[in-house]
Amino acid sequence: MTFDDALARARALDDGDALAGLRGRFVLPEDLVYLDGNSLGVVADGVRDAVVAAVEDEWGTGLIRSWNDAGWITLSARCGDAVAQLVGAPPGSITVGDSTSIHLFNLMVAGLRLLPDRSVLVTDRANFPTDLYLAQSVARLCDVELVLLDPGDADALSAACDDRLALVSLSHVDYRTGVLHDMTGVTEQVHDAGGVMLWDLAHSAGVVPVDLLGCDVDLAVGCTYKYLNGGPGAPAYGFVHPRWQDQLDTPLTGWLGHASPFALDGVYRPAEGVGRLRIGSPPIVSMSALHAALQVYAEVDVAMVRAKSLSLTDLFIALVEEHLAGTGVEVVAPREHTRRGSQVCLRLAEAYGFVQALIARGVIGDFREPDLARFGFAPLYVRHVDVVAAVAAMAEVLAQGEHVLPRHRQRAAVT
């Protein structure tokens, strides 16, 4: 299939795309193919105005009164409920605030405390660094053994599933390989061993149907600045299954998680339910951006997003395999739909230069050490024609040798 034929096919797919109208709800720089929404989503309409209103009206005029009058005090819960409907969680089971790292720490410690007679914390050696680093820290603080699974070893989790197992912490989608883990099966396996399961939804929420309640997940965390378009460093979220909410014993006992913050008691008494995941005052201006961005998702069926995501990644993989054949570029992503997230990596020795050359051509992906060029497909605003344009640019970059660059520039990408 020539690029011209591919473009015609892509146009037909875009014409039939029921989500196509959503692209107009986002601010997108012209002439840019943005395949990095898995790192930082784009600005949704309404976000700018929400942020201006938060600064000018709520903060500027309302001042301290806005904690009640503008609803700042409930913003963590309201954003939490908006996220909840995207991940199969009931209202009142998610709190937004702080970073994914903080939620991970808080929920890993609290998860271990649910099973004080058990002594093993399990994660995946390929998990995102912050998940790994915090697992190391938590294991040390709580004096439990940390077991690191080898992602290539399908039996590794089974081996860890014994009566010492307390908590398993995994990412739903691997940030490098794009592998989508089997949330149902893994959670069931951990529960069969009597353990508690924590999922990091950073790379799945909003693009992969997630059913936390249906999968009986105990704890989950996620970030909102990727597919949820919350903005750079937007506050993250923590989920607690209703069965654990009122016994969850968190270590980050900030005053806003108290049952009665304004009583200013001397002794911590946790708020009912997931309100105890609040810690200090959340960054309201950033959270106002997130709240506005989440309105787009209020009208979206994630199943349709998923279908488009698979259509986009199928097309990308097919075009790469045809047009980059013989260049040494390897596709890193599962071919089976059931195991694929919403991203595809390409492996090549000159991945860093490759990404830089593509950026110069207006195609934005990111580089992941040591040899991966990563491309994310955010179906709310990425079109099939963008996929064709991206692969055409890749073929040009490789043909012209633009990817062979001096490696002196600072590396810019953020997951």
Place this chain on the structure above:
Amino acid sequence: MTFDDALARARALDDGDALAGLRGRFVLPEDLVYLDGNSLGVVADGVRDAVVAAVEDEWGTGLIRSWNDAGWITLSARCGDAVAQLVGAPPGSITVGDSTSIHLFNLMVAGLRLLPDRSVLVTDRANFPTDLYLAQSVARLCDVELVLLDPGDADALSAACDDRLALVSLSHVDYRTGVLHDMTGVTEQVHDAGGVMLWDLAHSAGVVPVDLLGCDVDLAVGCTYKYLNGGPGAPAYGFVHPRWQDQLDTPLTGWLGHASPFALDGVYRPAEGVGRLRIGSPPIVSMSALHAALQVYAEVDVAMVRAKSLSLTDLFIALVEEHLAGTGVEVVAPREHTRRGSQVCLRLAEAYGFVQALIARGVIGDFREPDLARFGFAPLYVRHVDVVAAVAAMAEVLAQGEHVLPRHRQRAAVT
């Protein structure tokens, strides 16, 4: 002195105020006397434009590239350096991000780890709740004894200063009584006992001269949404004395605190210096507001701010004592300048109704359980004439009985 005479005197003081011009740098609602800058500061000029630029240009157009191109990646350090010059800290000793609660947790655990052979954590029973709650949590996690000082007992700290003492965590200014602690003397006393000292600067930074290096302080935290005008829930900061920076062993090992975040190593290796206080991605839009707000302070001498603060609180106390005499209202604030922060509380049984009635009259303070009406004086924008107007309103409220209200409305104030 009649209110008319007081007003004339206040006008004279304002005319001679070298900081008077700064008031024009802030957005202040008309006809409002805002004495709650110790809870939430006001919008500085430049803040709105900075936030719009962060959303429209940096995020909207720059997208992921802005981590480098717009300097997002260094924003925590740049805001940290701006705060550092207000609190006598050297450049590179403060990191901004997360909340005060998170910095407290991180630095209390790390502080205890500096002296692993010691086993006592000390704080003040009257400390702000989040400081207390996190001290309780840290003592439990680290298996050390928590000693709560009685603020009325001048010898309590001496009694705790033995060879078991590891860490003392205190607030520089008490959030209720406005008492300014003796940073030099207390830090020296703790050091003499071989302990580590952590100060919470939430209610002093920006209005009281703080000399962290001169006082040889080990660790400090503070919030930026009070006198520093960073905005609701703006990110907080952590300070580490240079002597500890490269051995500080923090529990919140987020990926951005890694020596080489983008290497995506599997094992945590802390960044040099205070960079290890970074955890997850910070909320850039909120931090952009803070960065702009801190520009006002770049031109300000905190000693002048302090002089004006004392002039404002002196006037307030004098007018309250004269005009509210016989109403049962008691001034809660040290009379000695050396022991007074930048706030004054009034104690009365109907404090909640008193604050509500004042708000209805356009004078904003806040209520603190159980019987305190709290008024903060932010000298960058509060004038002496505002003090007169506030006390005149108080006299009216009490004379009219407006403070005797049904106590059914939700309590709104946030420290």
